[in-house]
Amino acid sequence: MTKYFLLGLMCLSASAVATATTDASITLANHCPPGFELTQQNSCKLHSLYDQYNSLYNRGVGGLKTALPTRRDGFSPQQIDLGRHLFFDPILSGDKSLSCASCHHPQLGFADGLPRSIGIHGREATRAAPSLWNMAFLTRFFWDARASSLEEQMQGPLYSDVEMGNNPGQLLTDLNANADYRRLFAEAFPEQAQTITLDQIYLAIAAFETSLVSLNSRYDHYAHGFHGALNQTEQEGLNIFRSFVARCAECHTPPLFTNQQVAVIGVAEPDGRPFDTGAETIFNNPTWRGGFKVPSLRNIARTAPYMHSGTFDSLRDATEFYTLGRGHALTEAQNKNMVLHWHIWEPKLTDDELDLLVTFMETLTDESFTPAIPAQVPSGLPPVGQLPPALQQTITFEEGNSDE
Template sequence: MLISLLRPFAVLTVLLSVASWAETPVQFTLSADCPPGFELDAGHCELRSLYQLYNSLQGAGMGGPSTGLPEWRDGFTPQQTDLGRFLFFDPVLSRDGSVSCATCHHPDKGFADGRGLSVGIDGHTVTRSAPTLWNVAFLKTLFWDGRATSLEEQAMGPLYSEHEMGGNPALLLETLNGIPAYRSLFAEAFPGDQEITLDEIYTAIAAFQVSLISLNSRYDQYAHGYHEALTEPEIEGMNIFRSFVARCAECHTPPLFTNGQVAVIGTPEPEGMPFDPGAEIPMNEPTQRGGFKIPTLRNIELTAPYMHSGRFDTLRETVAFYTGGRGHAVPEGEELVLHWHIWEPKLTDDELDRLVDFLKTLTDESFKPRTPARLPSGLALVHDNPPVPGAYKDGEKSDE
């Protein structure tokens, strides 16, 4: 009841803050340069990577060091990308100005949020973790359950979820069109349009997310021929990772360290949480019950805790799960169709340690974007998740 009474005051506070800023506007301009890793070509930013030189395509096998990249998205203008950067960090996109995209996808936390279960507007704790956004330009399906097929479609999930950002299309348009700085920036990024449109908002956010490229880790330096980039224990871990005993690379296929598919592996839920049916719901397919997107392992060192619900706190716990035996953690009463790669590799403690050593070589934040110093809305940056008072309702369905 208290939260319901306070909500109108929160909305009023946002409006007053924006109105106050509008009286003393700050000039914002968009960058004419492409983000790192991209080259300007005929006015659009095109991805450039050494992996584009390799003919062997991901998906053709276990993914050796010289495996090329699958198809990717690029071709946005520098201005659209930079506009998306402002939008991504601006809490004005939420209903009451309390959360931004960066709240759950923080650049200093591997574009995740460091929580097992993410927290949205009004302190709602949802039932899934925030996946990293690194290298989403290569993904064909989004969300843990794979229900979105484009970044534009994905953006609508948290924007309009009542438990994440709490907005709606009409409110979003009214808010952004009422801010002179955003009207000017959108006109710069999308010349010729008189008013901001929903498609432009989604496009700009997608353009920014496409720019989040992580392909220059120590592993990548090794893959491109500099073998001194990895230590002997790390190379040993890489060989275990790619072996037909551990079989990690069959799902976490280099160079993206995901094959982009959904897999049922029988991950346990945190204690007290109900079983999550995962991809069974959007696919309407019983064999996909308990199935989730295979996440990239890029920057995995930065995105603890792990799995769709943050079940494991450490990488060591996570890799050890796969040695516990096929289906060992499936809840009683659940008959899951486990992925055929899940078996009993019986790795030793030393081998598990070497796997963790190798996974840490995938860390690369060299292209991490710059956080805006000020926002066009005039609102303050939201650096972390809101607190979770005990009175708030937990366990709401996540749009992740």
């Protein structure tokens, strides 16, 4: 069964925000999200079947019973739920038209389904919005890996002129002028000053983002010993994925399906766009010219289009790219100035093998812990995902979560 989720943009003046009120008092959750244990210290600790494994490389790269890297957890339920309300609240943007969920919507794999995101005043960003699933395990953020924490990362889109278009002063003024937000921040940070601070804002959103855990796919069931979770075709795709010929698992290493490294793979920019130097500029490293962080393949079937600028519309096309030969997508001049990752070679996979890889990657879908979109947010603005029909584009999704 399907139903319509409505997603769009709207603009309200700052004066309209100041007078907007919520229909009922918003309270914060006192329980942890699914998969987390509430400790006696009122913190949420994540538990996973992967905790029983103690090796990051069991039976070679791509082994099934491999451990997860160090994770970030320990936030209170109130901090996580406050972050959830902030995440969906357009008050965070400069003109009150966008929230974090505008580019990271839960019904679009926590991406936005666009080759390059659209920000404030309809401005186009330079890259696609990456998915936010399993952020708790990552150590570098952005396609070019320039941020080392979620708090550092979120300041990029918040204050970018082509994304949310806000500034620290306006953000603090708007939130501190809101009685509901002052009350909720005091509840989430009871031992701190009652004036809302930037650090509290960043931490609350980070707390919510680290609760977005996807580790319960059919692949995971198979990895933990239930071999009936994957059919024969999907198991054949997994075998190709792990093989020394395709070498997918060497960069997209289970169980996160990323090794969190920067890789230069030689993707061309679509539509004649200027070449994106990627991590080279950030790290002043010429060997990383055109290099980008290896993305996780978790929920990859939900996050088309693919690559840093949405070069490929389908997962099949993105998969085929890797078998067409080193540097095939680049000009001769670009190839001379690029140090392609040594895994980018010519495996000469057949069409059937490519189809099997796609079939396997589709088993990595798990959205069972998708959080609910708040029915209302403290600003009084319609939360992204719950906008009035006259202000939205209509998109059909599978049956999803909503607030109680």
